[in-house]
Amino acid sequence: MTTPYPFTAIVGMDDLRLGLLLNAVSPAVGGVLVRGEKGTAKSTAVRALSALLPEVPVVAGCRFSCDPAAPDPACPDGPHRPAGASGGAAAGASRPARMVELPVGASEDRLVGALDIERALAEGVKAFEPGLLADAHRGILYVDEVNLLHDHLVDLLLDAAAMGASYVEREGVSVRHAARFLLVGTMNPEEGELRPQLLDRFGLTVEVAASREPEQRVEVVRRRLAYDDDPAAFAAKWADEERTLRERVVAARNLLPDVRLGDPALLQIAATCAAFEVDGMRADIVMARTASALAAWAGRTEVTADDVRQAALLALPHRRRRNPFDAPGLDEEKLDDTLKEFGGDEDDDPGPDGPGGGGRPPGDDPGTPPQDDASRSDMPTPSDAGEPGGDREGAAAGAAPSGGGEQPAARAAEPFRTKMLSVPGLGEGAAGRRSRARTEHGRTTGAQRPRGALTKLHLAATVQAAAPHQRARGRSGPGLVVRRDDLRQATREGREGNLVLFVVDASGSMAARQRMSAVKGAVLSLLLDAYQRRDKVGLVTFRGKDADVALPPTSSVDAAAARLEQLPTGGRTPVAAGLLKAHDVLRIERLRDPSRRPLLVVVTDGRATGGPEPVALAARAARLHEADGTASVVVDCESGPVRLGLAGELAAQLGGTAVTLDELRAESIAGLVKDVQTTSRRAA
16 A cells, blocks of 8 residues: 655645645545645545544444444445344454545446446346445545536435435436545636535535745655655654644544533624625634634633634635635635624734644654745736736736737726527537537437446337247236346437637727727626536637637636736737637647537637638638637627628538627527528537
8 A cells, every 4th residue: 555645744735734624623524625736635635534543443344334323224235233133243443544535537337336227227236336425434535627527417416415315216226325425625626616506505615726935845845755765664653643633633633522612702703604695604604613622622612703704704705605716715804804893802813823723733854844825825816827817917917918009908897698609419428518429427318229238228128129029038917027138328418518618809900998898798798608518618819910819728717807908909910820829729628628519609700800811711710620620709899880790601611600799698699699500510
């Protein structure tokens, strides 16, 4: 077994370590979501946590980790007699707490378990192979890149987390087993956000970023190199600190039932949740449990205002009401004012490390540079971190090459609800909510012979296939003899997410501030729609003499919104360059992900003026997309009493359709794109 990296050897990351330790003290807190840039020890810290958890008593031989003191009466491996019961008790054993990792590409059967439908139908045997939810019972379920998890797996996780049990039901055969676990997820926000339903299931959330202090970065590298050279020796060096921290976790667990959460603290919790307009009551409950765990971690039996403040910083950022493109976080000044208003005569001065120094777990190497404020003081500003909304001038200059006559970036108008634009035909891409697709989940549309293991039985088709052969098989009475050749797999149709590539005209002909504001508002509305439909998005802009990929295809639509906001205008209109750049982007994306179908959205007035023979070049570039079968929509931004209709001509050359900014809001476009390109080469 690989030696895990010691938890106490992690440098800095105080909030991350505190969030994980609070869940170790009180699993009822509900897990933690770790958000941060790549390479910030998110996965390392989570894997190290399992070594700090106490051993778990289990019924010997039970595949579902039943507790000998209170075994699950419905356990598929049961029934087990509880310890102390008459007639003999279940044999007990103990094992280390498990950390079960859920891969992003896992199948449903791998998560919930596999039921052998063929044996169940032919032999009447309920043969069930447990999945990852059973393995994670009474342990940690770790999902790396949780924001990339398929929607149907997210639904199964939500059900299991809410009910504490997993149900597998297939054609009248059902299995149920307990599944209570600590849910820990990590994600990079640049790759897209989580669905709100799953986001709310995480008790706490923490933001992590690499330190900008050279001394601290040197210490990180030094320790990592030492661990890679000899993991066992490195772990032995930190064994005393690990044992001390493990003992503190056990002591805090034992103290937790004695912690008193008084009415003043409860009032502060309720007032804080109300002030930040969180939905539902889960936030209040999680804050109460977190504040109690913080008090136990600090060795106290009374919850203080400091505990409530620290609990709010961990439990509310991902729950407060915000727009999809707003970064999570809390207004700490507002938080302090709320706590002061409802805190009576108490006048605490909350420090950055929370109550009793709880923000910094013990066991840090004394030779390490001071880290008390590292995780907060080292948090980069948007310009430091290279975020889309950071250095506006530099990013704007890089986003669009100079073409003369550049004007300041116009602000986007208010977004609005758009009608669904979809790709025609039937795809097989990643699960989403935009275009029709063959999927594992959705409405049943037919049946076929199974290819490999049978997963979704089409019962009516199976009976229909078996019925003509009953006399030949010796069946004369009631009942049905079913053989393997009779089994039929259900074919299903659902929805997929697409790659929506925006090609935005930022030339001088679009530069009127009022008009560009409306254009940005329309694109922002389409980005909101892409966010809700689980699409990938990309952004190509053209102005002056050339086109630029302002944002490569990504699942982070908020990054596209930030690039759009800072987009300047001016110069000529190289439509051909924009379409050719988009063609290159789509060609590369088809190699990376052949199953994800693209939707090209060109936002322009169609007035091609850049380069030699601009109109002819634009027409030839458009025909490249038509030849590839790319579904396309042109958003016509032309305004004024005299209109040339050039955007409509461009749409015809693309083989797509054109809509005006006004029509983008209207009922009349409900099926415009759905009906275009019915003879498309990619519409199979």
